[in-house]
Amino acid sequence: MRSAGRLALAVTLVAGALADRAAAQRPHRSGLWFELGSGPAAVRVACAGCADVSFEGGSGGYLRVGGVVSDRVLLGVEAFGFDDETFGFTAGDTAFVAETATVAAVALWFPWRSGAFLKGGVGIAEGSFTTTPTPGSPVIAEGVGVGLTFGVGWDFAISRKFAITANAAAFITAIGDLVLPSETVDDVIATMYVVSIGFTVR
Amino acid sequence: MPPSRVPLLVALVAGWPPAFLAPAAAQIPDTTLPPWTPPPQRPWVAVAEIAAINVLVNRFDAYVLQADWAIGAGTNSWQTNLRLGWEWDEDQFGTNMFAHPYHGGLYFNTGRSNGLDYWESAPLAFLGSWTWEYFGESYRPSLNDFFMTSFGGIALGEMFHRVGASIRDNRARGGGRLGRELAALPLDPVGAFNRLIRGEWSERGPNPPEHDPGAFVLRVHAGAQLLSDSSQSDTVRSAPSVLIDLRYGDPLIQPYRSPFDAFSVRLQTSAGSINQLRASGRLFGKDLNATTARHRHLFMVNQRYDFAKNPAYQFGGQSIEAGLHSRWHLRGSFGIRTQVFADAIILAALDAPSSGVGERIYDFGPGGGFRVEVALERRGITYVTLYGRNEFVHTVSGASADHIVSISGLEITVPIAWGLGVALHSEYYSRTSRYSDKPDEMREFPEARIYLTWTSASRPEGR
Numbered sequence: 287m288r289s290a291g292r293l294a295l296a297v298t299l300v301a302g303a304l305a306d307r308a309a310a311q312r313p314h315r316s317g318l319w320f321e322l323g324s325g326p327a328a329v330r331v332a333c334a335g336c337a338d339v340s341f342e343g344g345s346g347g348y349l350r351v352g353g354v355v356s357d358r359v360l361l362g363v364e365a366f367g368f369d370d371e372t373f374g375f376t377a378g379d380t381a382f383v384a385e386t387a388t389v390a391a392v393a394l395w396f397p398w399r400s401g402a403f404l405k406g407g408v409g410i411a412e413g414s415f416t417t418t419p420t421p422g423s424p425v426i427a428e429g430v431g432v433g434l435t436f437g438v439g440w441d442f443a444i445s446r447k448f449a450i451t452a453n454a455a456a457f458i459t460a461i462g463d464l465v466l467p468s469e470t471v472d473d474v475i476a477t478m479y480v481v482s483i484g485f486t487v488r
Numbered sequence: 489m490p491p492s493r494v495p496l497l498v499a500l501v502a503g504w505p506p507a508f509l510a511p512a513a514a515q516i517p518d519t520t521l522p523p524w525t526p527p528p529q530r531p532w533v534a535v536a537e538i539a540a541i542n543v544l545v546n547r548f549d550a551y552v553l554q555a556d557w558a559i560g561a562g563t564n565s566w567q568t569n570l571r572l573g574w575e576w577d578e579d580q581f582g583t584n585m586f587a588h589p590y591h592g593g594l595y596f597n598t599g600r601s602n603g604l605d606y607w608e609s610a611p612l613a614f615l616g617s618w619t620w621e622y623f624g625e626s627y628r629p630s631l632n633d634f635f636m637t638s639f640g641g642i643a644l645g646e647m648f649h650r651v652g653a654s655i656r657d658n659r660a661r662g663g664g665r666l667g668r669e670l671a672a673l674p675l676d677p678v679g680a681f682n683r684l685i686r687g688e689w690s691e692r693g694p695n696p697p698e699h700d701p702g703a704f705v706l707r708v709h710a711g712a713q714l715l716s717d718s719s720q721s722d723t724v725r726s727a728p729s730v731l732i733d734l735r736y737g738d739p740l741i742q743p744y745r746s747p748f749d750a751f752s753v754r755l756q757t758s759a760g761s762i763n764q765l766r767a768s769g770r771l772f773g774k775d776l777n778a779t780t781a782r783h784r785h786l787f788m789v790n791q792r793y794d795f796a797k798n799p800a801y802q803f804g805g806q807s808i809e810a811g812l813h814s815r816w817h818l819r820g821s822f823g824i825r826t827q828v829f830a831d832a833i834i835l836a837a838l839d840a841p842s843s844g845v846g847e848r849i850y851d852f853g854p855g856g857g858f859r860v861e862v863a864l865e866r867r868g869i870t871y872v873t874l875y876g877r878n879e880f881v882h883t884v885s886g887a888s889a890d891h892i893v894s895i896s897g898l899e900i901t902v903p904i905a906w907g908l909g910v911a912l913h914s915e916y917y918s919r920t921s922r923y924s925d926k927p928d929e930m931r932e933f934p935e936a937r938i939y940l941t942w943t944s945a946s947r948p949e950g951r
Contacts, residue, residue: 332573462853470888472845475576
């Protein structure tokens, strides 16, 4: 997670330097655009009746594809995935591989003429928690539900066609009950926070 | 904070007549007034008003109602809430599915009454709800509240903003003007407040475009309803009932201009409480043929709000639907209006045996479905309506279950004279619940309603 964080910071700085030259090029995006990115992330898992929440680090990535509605509003579809290989539902437990994903309709709003934007979206969410008992074969607990996403970002234009995009976003996923080998965890809400760098073709 | 339902009913049932009910002469533009221009945008004022709403509501609940969750809200609870994050709450159905959306409408209308449009105001509903959930209560933030306050607040807020604008008349003077401003207040209190402090309760000027929907149909029903539950076959409940249908604008004769430029809403009350509030507003529309064509077809995307709570069942939610809205011309001015829509439910709530968690007796979940409606109409006024709707809901909080809900009905209105008529409604609600840890369960709820009706309608000449 630390190395991913450093990489994200370095790319942001480089993109910032490059952006000076291209900042005057408007609009932010036009026609159809797509964006791919990743970065360090964290997940918080809460459930009904649980005394505390689980909070773990991981990594996340996304693909956003969309079109321009107006100079300041973009609509698209965003697929986001999160992965943590050492997740645990209780303190000290690292027995699970946690994978969550959302596919959401998103709106990006550039309220000012700068590259700053706000993002919001809603869609479907999925969570998968896999553990492998010894001895035994992998046991997978899965849930499907609804997801929300909110975020802020900044497009650093590096040419008329390309931009580096910095994002900070939250993904809230409600995935229902999870049937684990030892217990059932009710009404799970997994919230992912991710800071990412994306490459945008616009 | 469940807001009082009485003012809402008063405004809708007996309130000052909206613009579309005013005599035709009153609709003539006043040429002595300048044309309407969009008001200045004040986004930061809207944000400040959201903060003010949250502080005022919290302090009212703390000082006046002595609510522990309001008294306990402070830096300690903020820290805890930020650390623990979202959970599902156990509030009553009416609180979660009606009061919170109404509250969300206040946030949304801070934007609408400060010059922002629908899309620009929508983030404010989320902002207001998020800040309230994390900082306004000592309880952990509730995810279902966040959904309902935000999405429901946008739908109800825009609808109330438009009906409020229609009730108000910037050209009027004197007591009539004051009466209109007061009648719109329960629907759009934030808009009323902003108008008051800006001197717009008495200042004469042009009306905004929302004031005149172009075409409308208002039908008021008064009568009785009979409800039954298949699990208690010997029990039939009867109650007095008032039902109001409003169609604001007509998507088939008015090209798409902005979200909710055409919407329909149904409000049903019984024994002083709201039994049903359903609304569907056009978010986007595209004509599939010429507006002058004999048969009209339109692709539409709607935002829906559903709330149904009666002694037999509870069902509600926020959804987006997309589909075809058509009018098939018959002889003379008669036509058949058809609607075929598929929907995605963002979050629904419904009751069933074994559903809910803790004190809550209903489940939350997303889902999807479709609806079909066929109506015989004359000049936009419907006389026979046949409808069916099926929804699948996958529970994410409550029982480990999937629910399938079916709502179908037939409504017949027989006109008599002077806009009066008699209506017979028959509705059938059924629910099948499939539990992962219990046997399946199915229940049916037939309902009949008989009404005296009064209908008022208007549409542009020749349409």
